[in-house]
Amino acid sequence: MNLITVARRQKEFPAAHRYLNAYRAVDELFELDRSNGLLLGLMLAQDEGDTDRTFDLLDAYIDARLSYTLNYQKNPFFAGVQTHVPTKNEIIETHRLTLRSLEEDAQYAPMRGDPRFQAALDRFRSLISPKA
Numbered sequence: 242m243n244l245i246t247v248a249r250r251q252k253e254f255p256a257a258h259r260y261l262n263a264y265r266a267v268d269e270l271f272e273l274d275r276s277n278g279l280l281l282g283l284m285l286a287q288d289e290g291d292t293d294r295t296f297d298l299l300d301a302y303i304d305a306r307l308s309y310t311l312n313y314q315k316n317p318f319f320a321g322v323q324t325h326v327p328t329k330n331e332i333i334e335t336h337r338l339t340l341r342s343l344e345e346d347a348q349y350a351p352m353r354g355d356p357r358f359q360a361a362l363d364r365f366r367s368l369i370s371p372k373a
Contacts, residue, residue: 245281249288257285271318276305287351296357303365306339336369 245264248257265278283298312326313319327335343349343362352358 242277242281245285249285252288254285254289257288261285272313272316274305274309274311276302276309279305284348292355295352296355296361299352299358299361303361306336307365307368309335333369336365340365340369 242264244260245257248254248260261278261281264281265275267273268275268278279298279302283295283302286294286298310327310332313323314326316323340362343365349358
């Protein structure tokens with residue numbers, strides 16, 4: 242993640258893509274949550290000015306967050322080491338924090354004026370809880 246962030250800041254986009262591909266390959270290899278890799282890709286697409294890809298990745302990120310459980314009990318790599326499986330309420334709270342981040346964090350400010358951003362937030366909000 243740090244390598245991607247540094248490459249993005251230095252506008253070394255080919256390197257950032259290489260690091261992102263490696264990051265996502267590790268996620269896939271170890272059957273981990275995909276949302277962080279999607280978020281990194283979203284930020285990279287935004288840096289590159291690729292608006293369509295940014296919003297495609299935002300939708301994929303939201304889908305990944307919605308399917309996120311952090312339950313690795315059946316994962317062949319981590320089943321024996323997981324000490325806590327988040328409860329449904331903990332996952333819902335994580336969704337709410339993600340929503341708040343999307344609504345408030347400066348890194349998403351460039352996307353906020355686009356109707357696709359609001360549509361994605363509305364969809365996420367409606368799926369996580371009527372209270373969010």
